[in-house]
Amino acid sequence: xxxxxxxxxxxxxxxxxxxxxxxxxxxxxxxxxxxxxxxxxxxxxxxxxxxxxxxxxxxxxxxxxxxxxxxxxxxxxxxxxxxxxxxxxxxxxxxxxxxxxxxxxxxxxxxxxxxxxxxxxxxxxxxxxxxxxxxxxxxxxxxx
Numbered sequence: 001x002x003x004x005x006x007x008x009x010x011x012x013x014x015x016x017x018x019x020x021x022x023x024x025x026x027x028x029x030x031x032x033x034x035x036x037x038x039x040x041x042x043x044x045x046x047x048x049x050x051x052x053x054x055x056x057x058x059x060x061x062x063x064x065x066x067x068x069x070x071x072x073x074x075x076x077x078x079x080x081x082x083x084x085x086x087x088x089x090x091x092x093x094x095x096x097x098x099x100x101x102x103x104x105x106x107x108x109x110x111x112x113x114x115x116x117x118x119x120x121x122x123x124x125x126x127x128x129x130x131x132x133x134x135x136x137x138x139x140x141x142x143x144x
Contacts, residue, residue: 009072010072010094011073012056012071019050049138068099069134070095070135072087073138074139076142076143078143082107082112085103085107085115085118089104089122090104103121106118106121
């Protein structure tokens with residue numbers, strides 16, 4: 001794992017105050033687990049991060065029995081493809097050891113191979129596991 005990555009970008013934010021229950025939104029998020037992609041979109045300040053963080057914290061262990069949860073809080077510095085994928089792969093590796101090890105080693109090599117090869121390696125490893133992953137890319141809009 002790379003030591004120059006900011007560890008706090010992988011933390012699911014904690015809420016320090018009582019929140020208004022949003023059962024309809026929670027239900028939609030639960031349904032989203034069965035889909036390949038769920039996009040949560042709203043203007044800045046509408047509580048997307050709070051909603052997702054609260055939902056992740058409230059999940060019952062049975063709900064995500066075969067799902068690893070990986071969280072990455074992105075910012076404008078993550079626009080580089082190598083940096084972005086290093087954070088994403090590291091988050092997934094933290095979720096399940098070995099899930100992204102080979103791809104991360106490729107990204108850390110002195111002569112980084114083409115990104116397509118790194119991601120092909122990663123996808124091939126994922127295709128061999130029975131587990132699913134819940135990847136949350138918080139503030140993705142900041143990455144172009």
